[in-house]
Amino acid sequence: MGRNQGQVKPTHNMDSKARTLYVSDLDGTLLNTSSAVSPRSRELLNRAIADGALFTVATARTPATVSTLLDGIHMTLPAVVMTGAALWDSATGIYTDIHGIPAGTVRRMVKIYRDCGTPTFIYRLVDGKIEIYHYGEMSETERQFLAERLDNPYKHFESLDCQADGVPNCMDDVVLFYAMQPDDKARAAYERIKALPVTPLCYHDIFGPETSIVEVFGPQTTKANAVRRLARSIGAERIVSFGDNVNDLPLMEIADMAVAVGNAVPEARQAADVVIDANDTDAVARFILDDMNRQR
Numbered sequence: 001m002g003r004n005q006g007q008v009k010p011t012h013n014m015d016s017k018a019r020t021l022y023v024s025d026l027d028g029t030l031l032n033t034s035s036a037v038s039p040r041s042r043e044l045l046n047r048a049i050a051d052g053a054l055f056t057v058a059t060a061r062t063p064a065t066v067s068t069l070l071d072g073i074h075m076t077l078p079a080v081v082m083t084g085a086a087l088w089d090s091a092t093g094i095y096t097d098i099h100g101i102p103a104g105t106v107r108r109m110v111k112i113y114r115d116c117g118t119p120t121f122i123y124r125l126v127d128g129k130i131e132i133y134h135y136g137e138m139s140e141t142e143r144q145f146l147a148e149r150l151d152n153p154y155k156h157f158e159s160l161d162c163q164a165d166g167v168p169n170c171m172d173d174v175v176l177f178y179a180m181q182p183d184d185k186a187r188a189a190y191e192r193i194k195a196l197p198v199t200p201l202c203y204h205d206i207f208g209p210e211t212s213i214v215e216v217f218g219p220q221t222t223k224a225n226a227v228r229r230l231a232r233s234i235g236a237e238r239i240v241s242f243g244d245n246v247n248d249l250p251l252m253e254i255a256d257m258a259v260a261v262g263n264a265v266p267e268a269r270q271a272a273d274v275v276i277d278a279n280d281t282d283a284v285a286r287f288i289l290d291d292m293n294r295q296r
Contacts, residue, residue, distance in 0.1 A: 019054070020295065021236035023080070023227050023251065024284050026059040026069060028244035029261050032280045035069075042072050044285035049074050053292060054236055056080065058223040058251060060215060062123070062130055063088045064155040065148075077234070083201070083247065084226035085175040085217050086125065093154070095128060097229060101218045103171040105196055109216065110135070110167050113177075118189040120179035120214070121146075122168060130155040130175075133168045141180060141211070177216040186212035203246050215247075224250040240291060242284050243268050259287060 024030040032038050037045075049055055058080035059066060066079055070090055078087035078096065087097045101109070106122075113120050119136030132146070132155060150157055162168050179186055190202040190212075199217040231239055241248070241255035244264040252258035252271045260272035261279045269275050277283035 018238035018256075018295075019236050020238040020240055020291070021077075021227070021231045021234065022048075022053060022055045022240050022242075022288050022291075023058050023223075023255075024055075024242040025244060025248050025251075026057055026061060026066070028263060029242050029248075029279055030057065030284050031069065037069060037073065038282055041282045041285040044282060044289055046072075046074050048285070048288050048292060049076060051292065053288060054234060055288065056230070058084070058227055058241075060247065062149070062155060063090075063093070064130065064150070064152050066090070067152065067154060077230070080223055080226045080230065082123070082176050083199075083215060083217055084221050084223045087226065087230065093128070095125065097226065098125060098175070099218045099221045099226075100125070100173055100175045101177075101198060101216070103174070105198060106171040106174045108196060109177060109193060109198070110171075112192045113179075113189055114165070116185065116188040116192070118179055118181055118185045118214075120177050120181075120189075122174060123176040123178065124158075124168060124170070124173045125175045126173050129153075131158045131168075132156065133158050133162050134166045136165065145180065175218070177214070179214040180211055181214070183210060183212045186214045190214045201247050222250045223248070224254045227251060228254060240288075242287075244279065257291075259284075 030037060045055060054077060056077040056079055060083045062081055066081055067090060075090050078089045081088045085099050086095045088095050113135055122133040124131040146157060149155060190200060193200045193216055197219050199221045201215045203213055239255045240257045241251045242259045243252055244261050246265060246267050248268055249271055258272045260268045260275045261283055262275060263278040276287050
C-alpha cells in the first residue's frame with residue numbers, strides 16, 4: 001500500500017463514482033487533542049452530509065460519551081459503538097445489530113479475571129441501556145473514568161444486582177469486558193483470554209505506556225465486521241476509513257481506501273493508503289470533502 005503524506009492513489013479498482021461510506025474513528029482521529037470535534041470539523045462534516053455524504057463513526061466508546069461528542073453533527077447513519085458490538089442511532093437512541101458474549105464464555109472469563117487478580121468493568125446491554133459492573137477493587141483512575149461516563153441517560157453503574165466482588169448475578173446480555181490496569185496485570189489476563197472464543201484487544205491508549213487497555217468482545221465482533229454489514233444495508237460500494245491506532249487496523253484492512261492521520265501509530269501509518277495531517281487540523285473532515293469533489 002501507498003504511504004505518501006497527503007497523496008491519494010486509486011485503490012482496489014473501484015468505480016470513481018461508487019457510493020461511498022466514510023467511517024472515522026473518534027479518539028486521536030476525528031477528535032482533536034482536547035478530545036472534542038472542533039467547530040470547524042463539525043461545520044465541514046455537516047456540509048458534506050448535507051451534500052449527500054454517507055458518514056459515520058466507529059469507536060470503542062459507548063453512547064454515553066458518543067452522544068455528547070457528536071452533538072451538533074447531523075448524523076443520518078447509526079454509529080458503530082463498542083468496537084462493533086452494536087450500532088446506535090443518535091437520533092432515536094436505539095441499538096441495533098447487537099453482538100454479545102455467550103453466558104458460558106462470560107463465566108469462563110470471570111474465572112480468569114479472578115485467578116489473575118485483574119479488576120475489570122463488565123458491560124451488559126439490557127432494555128436499551130448499558131449496565132456497568134466492576135469486578136475487584138476500583139482504582140482512582142477507574143473511578144474517574146466511571147464518573148465521566150455516568151451523567152447521562154445511556155449508562156448506569158449497577159452495585160446491587162451483583163455478587164460480593166462486583167460480578168453481575170446474571171451473565172446474559174454481556175457485550176464487553178473493559179480493563180485498564182498496569183501492564184503486567186492486564187497482560188496476564190489477556191494471554192489467557194486469547195484462548196477463548198472471543199475477540200480480545202490489548203493496547204496502550206490515552207492513559208500512558210504503563211497502563212494497558214484490555215477489551216473483550218463477542219466472537220467476530222470488530223469494527224470491520226459491523227461496518228461491512230452497515231455498508232451492505234445502505235448499498236455502499238466503497239468504504240473509506242480513518243484511524244490512528246492498532247485497534248483500527250481490521251477496519252483499515254477491509255476499506256477500499258484506508259486513511260491514517262498524521263499522529264497515528266507506526267502500524268496504522270504503515271497500513272494506510274494515504275496519510276493525512278494530524279487530528280488537530282480538521283484533517284478527516286477536509287479529506288471527506290476533497291474526496292467527494294474527486295468523485296464528481
